């Protein structure tokens with residue numbers, strides 16, 4: 670069984686948000702820090718597992734745990750292990766700000782997490798502090814080394830590329846890939862409802878950096894059929910690779926292979942969609958799972974062919990911590 674939309678796109682990848690709360694205050698995401706909004710609170714473990722079971726029954730083979738900061742959820746390791754144990758889940762991935770990575774890498778690996786994305790927007794401690802509100806730059810870098818030792822199948826470092834903030838650090842990030850088998854990925858700053866002025870000041874196209882790389886002997890790796898939107902580059906002298914995520918590029922939506930489920934139980938068909946489809950009422954008992962699956966399949970058929978960010982339409986996305994980036 671699989672889920673597909675009206676444009677021939679198949680969905681085998683789910684980004685599952687464990688919480689919308691976060692302990693960091695990234696300037697492009699939650700500059701004022703996390704503010705609890707009212708409402709019923711995040712899904713319970715039982716609700717979360719029903720959602721994960723429904724999606725995996727529908728052919729979702731890769732689940733990424735995200736947030737907010739997913740690792741601040743209570744009993745995070747137990748939740749991760751339960752999802753990893755679902756027989757049809759082939760890859761369990763985690764996106765984290767890395768604040769506990771150094772200490773927790775081994776136990777997260779043991780819980781069954783295969784792949785790791787770590788956000789690290791600067792290699793300079795002062796800039797890192799200015800961006801995130803936390804003086805943890807060195808700790809996060811040590812966490813990345815700990816993750817490599819712990820044996821994750823893939824370790825990716827995510828950098829939100831910002832003009833006037835960290836664009837001068839590109840070469841330092843590229844150098845990281847010389848000896849480390851990691852993928853360093855430059856993510857283009859996306860406009861969200863809360864940060865139009867920040868976006869205007871700091872947005873710059875990441876594909877400009879990609880063009881520079883090709884002049885320096887890097888070549889674009891051919892994409893696998895089921896690959897996501899990242900454009901990846903390799904170089905014979907580098908153990909790792911460099912990736913670019915360019916949501917404003919023409920073809921970005923064509924390769925969309927992912928769905929999003931918020932920590933409140935809403936299905937999001939697009940990061941920049943204008944609505945989430947509430948599913949929580951179908952997560953209350955195991956015998957609701959068949960109906961939940963039917964509703965997911967029907968909703969995905971209505972997925973729009975593309976986002977409208979170019980026209981400045983950020984949908985209902987105030988910041989990416991609410992949906993999970």
Ligand code: SAM
Nearest residue numbers: 698736737738765766788827858859989990994
């Ligand atoms: N807290 C975790 C982290 O930071 O890795 C996971 C959630 S975060 C919302 C997921 C990803 O979205 C991170 O890589 C973050 O850098 C990225 N992100 C957040 N806001 C963004 C924005 N406005 N533009 C581009 N990327 C953004």
Ligand code: SF4
Nearest residue numbers: 691693695698766990
């Ligand atoms: Fe938190 Fe991640 Fe948003 Fe930074 S990007 S504020 S770490 S959710």
